[in-house]
Amino acid sequence: MNLIILYNTDFIDPEHVRIKGRRFKHLLTVNKVMENDQVVCGLLNNKIGTGLVKKISHDFIDMKICLDHDPPAPLALTLVLALPRPKMLKRIIESVTSLGVKNIYLINSWRVEKSFWQSPLLNHDELEKHMILGLEQAKDTVLPRIYQKRFFTRFVKEELPLIAKDSLCITAHPKASAICPACVNKKTTLVIGPEGGFIDIEIDTLEQAAFSSYHIGPRILRVETAVTYIISRLYS
Numbered sequence: 001m002n003l004i005i006l007y008n009t010d011f012i013d014p015e016h017v018r019i020k021g022r023r024f025k026h027l028l029t030v031n032k033v034m035e036n037d038q039v040v041c042g043l044l045n046n047k048i049g050t051g052l053v054k055k056i057s058h059d060f061i062d063m064k065i066c067l068d069h070d071p072p073a074p075l076a077l078t079l080v081l082a083l084p085r086p087k088m089l090k091r092i093i094e095s096v097t098s099l100g101v102k103n104i105y106l107i108n109s110w111r112v113e114k115s116f117w118q119s120p121l122l123n124h125d126e127l128e129k130h131m132i133l134g135l136e137q138a139k140d141t142v143l144p145r146i147y148q149k150r151f152f153t154r155f156v157k158e159e160l161p162l163i164a165k166d167s168l169c170i171t172a173h174p175k176a177s178a179i180c181p182a183c184v185n186k187k188t189t190l191v192i193g194p195e196g197g198f199i200d201i202e203i204d205t206l207e208q209a210a211f212s213s214y215h216i217g218p219r220i221l222r223v224e225t226a227v228t229y230i231i232s233r234l235y236s
Helices: 021-029 086-099 114-118 124-138 152-163 200-208 223-234
Strands: 004-006 011-013 016-019 038-043 048-056 061-069 077-082 103-107 145-149 168-172 188-192 212-214
Touching (some): 004 021, 038 061, 077 152, 077 223, 086 103, 086 124, 103 152, 145 152, 168 200, 188 223, 200 212
Parallel strands (some): 077 103, 168 188, 168 212
Antiparallel strands (some): 011 016, 016 061, 038 048
């Protein structure tokens, strides 16, 4: 936890917050804060600054807050991801949030198991928990927006062209003939399939939507590894 996320409900007056629960325990047991120590903090979806520890109780910490600068700039990337298994999704959400991705579309695919869509993880509050962990890691405060799209063809034909307008359109596909570009550092829409990849008709549908397919080398990677690798490659 490199930054303490603050919520509006933490404020006990305009300049002071009271921290309880998981964040309190972390400050006490990991950071080992004492009165008059400063910690990095930021208001959710708002500015970043410092908190001066004013009081430590048995179940809360009071801090005086000064929020005076903006969070890091977001990554100019929209991620379109075939819904992975829940345990993997948790790690991916945390990782891409830390990397600065702010728009994530979870989509269906032929190889996505139907049971994945029934996971409690897809509830907003559960997803937000893992986004918060990513923000805390990266010293960011701005939550990504996560959209769930269960109809592949409808989404790709009707919505994706508008989402990807004026961006570099990339589909990660192990059978592609061209290798993924590097250091593009421009607005990009990246589509990554499920374990086993997209089937041929799905690749064709994406190509009709102006998405070009690229591979990332001879090694076949897990989705969570591929996501981080490709984003790092595009924006190194």
